[in-house]
Amino acid sequence: MAGRTFPVSWWELHRDAKALAWRLMDKSEKTGPFKGVVAVARGGLVPATIVARELELRLVDTLCIASYSDREQGQVNVLKSIEGDGTGWVIVDDLVDTGATARAVRELLPKAHFATVYAKPEGRPTVDTFVTEVSQDTWILFPWDSEMQEVPPIARGR
Numbered sequence: 001m002a003g004r005t006f007p008v009s010w011w012e013l014h015r016d017a018k019a020l021a022w023r024l025m026d027k028s029e030k031t032g033p034f035k036g037v038v039a040v041a042r043g044g045l046v047p048a049t050i051v052a053r054e055l056e057l058r059l060v061d062t063l064c065i066a067s068y069s070d071r072e073q074g075q076v077n078v079l080k081s082i083e084g085d086g087t088g089w090v091i092v093d094d095l096v097d098t099g100a101t102a103r104a105v106r107e108l109l110p111k112a113h114f115a116t117v118y119a120k121p122e123g124r125p126t127v128d129t130f131v132t133e134v135s136q137d138t139w140i141l142f143p144w145d146s147e148m149q150e151v152p153p154i155a156r157g158r
């Protein structure tokens with residue numbers, strides 16, 4: 001269970017997903033343009049939209065994978081995949097934590113480029129491109145999972 005929380009605002013997510021797009025742009029300039037973007041739904045949908053916009057990719061598909069219920073990880077459940085081995089596609093997810101989702105993704109689409117905005121150390125080796133690393137005991141709190149509310153000072157929680 002994560003000990004700290006790393007809250008991400010809409011603005012920060014936009015900035016970080018754009019930083020990911022810059023890195024993917026650099027890569028595609030060396031290896032050729034990507035065919036399209038595969039978002040790992042649901043968490044990858046927003047970053048994938050931003051990447052698709054910046055790379056001017058109009059072909060967008062989804063891999064639908066679920067494994068967490070609240071903050072507890074269960075079995076990796078693949079609800080929908082795409083055809084082929086992933087050649088030419090860039091797969092975008094919001095984050096890698098244990099890497100279980102990424103491993104399932106790689107098994108389904110072994111030739112795709114796998115990118116995330118955030119990465120924790122355990123999952124980091126499973127990702128080709130990411131932007132920001134956070135510690136393993138940190139829970140990344142996304143804007144779609146949160147709303148503004150009053151909190152006590154850090155000192156009172158120790």
Ligand SMILES: O=P(O)(O)OC[C@H]1O[C@H](OP(=O)(O)OP(=O)(O)O)[C@H](O)[C@@H]1O
Pocket residue numbers: 040041042043044065066067068069073093094095096097098099100101102123
């Ligand atoms: O590296 P892992 O330990 O596998 O964790 C990472 C995955 O967990 C979250 O998805 P989740 O299963 O919560 O579904 P969601 O995207 O619909 O929120 C997140 O969006 C990643 O896809």
Ligand SMILES: Nc1nc2[nH]cnc2c(=O)[nH]1
Pocket residue numbers: 068095096097138139140141142145
């Ligand atoms: N929102 C969120 N989902 C996750 N799924 C696995 N790890 C995380 C995390 O740190 N934050």
Ligand SMILES: [Mg+2]
Pocket residue numbers: 040041042043044065093101
């Ligand atoms: Mg997910």
